[in-house]
Amino acid sequence: MSGTHQVHGDQQPSGTQRGAQSGAQRGTHQATYLGMPAFPQAADASTRNTQLRANLRHATHTIRAKRATAVAELDDWSRLRAAGAAIKDRTLRHLDQYLEQLESAVTAAGGQVHWAADADEANRIVTELVRATGEREVVKVKSMATQEIGLNGALATAGITAYETDLAELIVQLGDDLPSHILVPAIHRNRGEIRDIFTEKMSQWGRPAPEGLTDAPADLAEAARLHLREKFLNAKVGISGANFMVAETGTLVVVESEGNGRMCLTLPETLISVVGIEKVVPTFQDLEVFLQLLPRSSTAERMNPYTSTWTGTTDADGPRTFHLVLLDNGRTDTLADTVGRQALRCIRCSACLNVCPVYERAGGHAYGSAYPGPIGAILTPQLRGTQSELDASLPYASSLCGACYEVCPVAIDIPEILVHLRERVVEGGPASVRGTRTVIKPAKGHAAERAAMRAARWALDHPRLLRTGQRLASRTRRFHPRRLPGPGRAWSDTRELPKVPEESFRDWWQRTRGGSGTGSRPEGRKKTT
Amino acid sequence: MRVALFITCVNDTLYPRTGQAVVTLLERLGVKVGFPEAQSCCGQPQFNTGYRHETEPLLRRYATAFRDYEYVVTPSGSCAAMVRDNYPRMGAKAAAEGRGQELADAAAEAVPKTYELTEFLTDVLKVTDVGAYYPHTVTYHPTCHGLRMLKLGDRPRSLLAAVKGLNLVELPGAEECCGFGGTFAVKNAAVSAAMGADKARNITATGAEAVCTLDNSCQLHIGGTLARQGSAVRPVHLAEILASTEGDVW
Numbered sequence: 001m002s003g004t005h006q007v008h009g010d011q012q013p014s015g016t017q018r019g020a021q022s023g024a025q026r027g028t029h030q031a032t033y034l035g036m037p038a039f040p041q042a043a044d045a046s047t048r049n050t051q052l053r054a055n056l057r058h059a060t061h062t063i064r065a066k067r068a069t070a071v072a073e074l075d076d077w078s079r080l081r082a083a084g085a086a087i088k089d090r091t092l093r094h095l096d097q098y099l100e101q102l103e104s105a106v107t108a109a110g111g112q113v114h115w116a117a118d119a120d121e122a123n124r125i126v127t128e129l130v131r132a133t134g135e136r137e138v139v140k141v142k143s144m145a146t147q148e149i150g151l152n153g154a155l156a157t158a159g160i161t162a163y164e165t166d167l168a169e170l171i172v173q174l175g176d177d178l179p180s181h182i183l184v185p186a187i188h189r190n191r192g193e194i195r196d197i198f199t200e201k202m203s204q205w206g207r208p209a210p211e212g213l214t215d216a217p218a219d220l221a222e223a224a225r226l227h228l229r230e231k232f233l234n235a236k237v238g239i240s241g242a243n244f245m246v247a248e249t250g251t252l253v254v255v256e257s258e259g260n261g262r263m264c265l266t267l268p269e270t271l272i273s274v275v276g277i278e279k280v281v282p283t284f285q286d287l288e289v290f291l292q293l294l295p296r297s298s299t300a301e302r303m304n305p306y307t308s309t310w311t312g313t314t315d316a317d318g319p320r321t322f323h324l325v326l327l328d329n330g331r332t333d334t335l336a337d338t339v340g341r342q343a344l345r346c347i348r349c350s351a352c353l354n355v356c357p358v359y360e361r362a363g364g365h366a367y368g369s370a371y372p373g374p375i376g377a378i379l380t381p382q383l384r385g386t387q388s389e390l391d392a393s394l395p396y397a398s399s400l401c402g403a404c405y406e407v408c409p410v411a412i413d414i415p416e417i418l419v420h421l422r423e424r425v426v427e428g429g430p431a432s433v434r435g436t437r438t439v440i441k442p443a444k445g446h447a448a449e450r451a452a453m454r455a456a457r458w459a460l461d462h463p464r465l466l467r468t469g470q471r472l473a474s475r476t477r478r479f480h481p482r483r484l485p486g487p488g489r490a491w492s493d494t495r496e497l498p499k500v501p502e503e504s505f506r507d508w509w510q511r512t513r514g515g516s517g518t519g520s521r522p523e524g525r526k527k528t529t
Numbered sequence: 530m531r532v533a534l535f536i537t538c539v540n541d542t543l544y545p546r547t548g549q550a551v552v553t554l555l556e557r558l559g560v561k562v563g564f565p566e567a568q569s570c571c572g573q574p575q576f577n578t579g580y581r582h583e584t585e586p587l588l589r590r591y592a593t594a595f596r597d598y599e600y601v602v603t604p605s606g607s608c609a610a611m612v613r614d615n616y617p618r619m620g621a622k623a624a625a626e627g628r629g630q631e632l633a634d635a636a637a638e639a640v641p642k643t644y645e646l647t648e649f650l651t652d653v654l655k656v657t658d659v660g661a662y663y664p665h666t667v668t669y670h671p672t673c674h675g676l677r678m679l680k681l682g683d684r685p686r687s688l689l690a691a692v693k694g695l696n697l698v699e700l701p702g703a704e705e706c707c708g709f710g711g712t713f714a715v716k717n718a719a720v721s722a723a724m725g726a727d728k729a730r731n732i733t734a735t736g737a738e739a740v741c742t743l744d745n746s747c748q749l750h751i752g753g754t755l756a757r758q759g760s761a762v763r764p765v766h767l768a769e770i771l772a773s774t775e776g777d778v779w
Contacts, residue, residue: 039717040716040717040718040719040720043717043719043720044718044719044720047719047720047722047723048719053723338625357705357706357708357724358717358720358724361720361723361724362720395579396712396713396716396717397717397720398710398713399673399706399708399709399710399713399721399724400577400673400674400710400711400713401673401677401706401710402673402674402676402677402678403673403677403704403705403706405677406677416618419576419577419579419615421579422577422578422579423579423580423581424579425579426578426579426580427579427580427581427582449578450580453574453575453578453580453583454580454583456574456575457572457575457580457583457584457586457587460538460569460570460572460587461569461586461587461590463566463567463568463569466538466541466569470541470542473542487715490714490715490716490718491714491715491718491753493718493722494718494722494725494726494753494754494757495722495725495750495753495754495756495757496752496753496754496756496757497753498543498749498752498753500542500543501543501544501545501546503545504541504542504545505536505540505541505544505545505548505549506536506541506566508545508548508549509548509564509566510566513564
């Protein structure tokens with residue numbers, strides 16, 4: 001192990017110095033979603049990025065088709081889906097009991113359990129645990145929870161370098177970038193871009209990319225394998241999340257495709273896992289359902305390649321010390337909402353991203369959080385609230401086409417929650433904020449829309465007034481402009497306006513039927529042209 | 530059989546021809562159609578933008594306007610889905626807010642009698658060949674709420690397949706949303722336009738003369754985009770195809 005380290009140590013500064021330098025020079029660890037514009041502005045820019053559009057279209061359409069095939073192989077998919085939703089719902093109903101059961105089981109198996117109310121507390125706990133080991137470097141398993149809390153940035157501030165070891169997370173980290181997809185964080189990059197990132201940046205973090213690296217997938221994978229191998233062999237501390245935690249046994253489960261996760265989970269002396277409290281399932285047998293639902297929905301595989309499970313610590317093998325940090329960070333507030341709580345069923349498969357026509361065109365970064373796509377549009381405003389302009393815009397980042405709900409393996413009715421959260425944005429209302437029931441105010445900037453909606457409703461609730469408006473529109477139809485001014489430009493910049501007919505249906509009915517409810521057959525119509 | 534037409538505000542104002550087609554079609558099939566003039570909008574624009582409380586008077590109006598009818602038929606998958614899926618949710622939320630069962634009862638009255646046109650034809654009248662004649666090449670875009678909320682399945686296609694003279698051509702990526710989405714079309718205009726542009730290009734590439742849907746609100750967006758792209762394909766509602774006969778070509 002040390003030999004490997006020394007070979008490369010001759011060529012470049014030690015890992016600790018490397019991390020400190022790169023963090024200070026390039027702000028790599030500080031890459032953050034904070035201060036991002038609202039969704040419509042970010043998405044507008046994405047739609048004009050032809051390279052991004054091409055990358056996303058190719059990737060999402062490929063995986064979308066594969067998933068459909070993998071799911072269609074199972075006759076009992078709809079029953080599996082219902083079972084997945086039911087297990088999650090039951091667990092969430094009794095979450096307090098299952099979490100305490102989990103804590104007891106993990107403790108009995110030699111682990112230590114920590115409770116974190118929010119991101120800051122979780123980051124503080126992990127930082128102190130790493131400091132206590134005396135190490136300045138950690139290797140990381142791909143983890144959504146640590147992305148959510150910005151752990152890498154917090155560790156960097158404390159002088160600790162975190163190495164991402166998942167291939168896509170590595171690409172993102174080397175590229176001083178942010179993940180844009182749950183399953184494939186570098187989905188916005190094509191292989192040419194990845195080759196360039198590896199060639200330019202690997203040397204700043206460790207073993208450089210081989211000379212003359214091509215963009216062939218096998219060559220890129222080999223470059224990453226060589227680069228990461230020294231990280232695995234040197235690491236004394238590993239940090240992970242988990243896909244599932246089993247309450248009855250205290251077992252944690254990580255589902256991954258590369259084997260890099262298993263390296264991080266088994267080689268280091270200390271393992272720290274940061275896991276959202278909604279990841280608990282009651283029994284080991286419940287995994288039977290989720291280990292069918294998850295691979296087919298995410299990677300379109302029948303069986304997941306590397307499924308690692310561990311229960312506390314084992315004397316002769318694996319990490320000697322295991323810490324579990326249970327993360328709330330808005331989950332209890334989400335659980336308090338009878339409609340929105342469905343979002344806590346999510347198993348992070350990404351099927352909703354891959355099928356979403358809005359995600360395909362806006363890209364993941366536009367969602368301004370670790371959770372992009374339809375699930376992000378309902379999860380982020382619940383975990384973070386709806387007060388910022390970005391968070392208030394997320395529930396509107398959908399045409400409500402329902403494709404996400406159709407593919408969700410745990411049947412989260414995403415469109416229903418989107419509309420529910422839109423109501424919270426424009427009307428405010430009761431919600432749980434940091435564990436306290438409160439009535440939140442409507443988000444700012446909706447006064448004109450609210451007035452317009454009220455006026456429209458009033459007119460629609462007075463059909464005579466509606467008729468007057470329709471007649472006025474018909475009489476002035478020759479003077480209607482082809483392009484609208486002001487906010488109407490949002491429509492007419494890209495779409496022709498419809499021609500207002502000479503007569504509304506209402507007037508036609510009145511004229512031909514005399515309002516009697518029935519009448520003569522409609523008059524002959526002009527032949528279609 | 531007391532049958533009412535729920536025209537919807539978009540059809541009433543912008544696409545009266547679709548309403549005329551429904552009346553023509555149903556009368557040809559021997560159904561007497563009523564049009565209660567107290568009807569208005571289902572409230573979907575308000576509801577889907579987050580203004581649930583502004584939508585409540587429109588739910589009540591719907592239930593009252595159609596009180597005397599056994600069946601309410603509407604040429605809109607989206608508006609039918611609004612009634613069927615969202616009216617009960619509005620009733621449940623009002624009850625949970627301590628405002629009694631009145632809205633829930635109104636929703637319960639409205640839901641079972643509401644039919645999207647193709648449901649009424651195939652499920653109630655049990656007819657797929659309506660005697661239509663439409664000598665054109667047509668492609669079909671299944672609109673999202675009919676496809677995924679109402680789960681219309683092959684109802685529209687079976688009706689189209691029975692139309693004499695009609696040449697149905699497949700639309701690539703048919704089940705992808707056109708990008709209309711109500712207020713989404715202006716709130717997220719760039720993404721909406723990008724989705725619409727892709728849909729319109731797919732439509733034009735089929736070589737069809739017309740694109741058929743069950744929702745004129747989506748057609749507003751699809752047709753507007755096709756026209757801006759200079760495409761000759763025209764949008765047509767399924768009702769207008771089914772109303773057309775050899776003796777009375779639409």
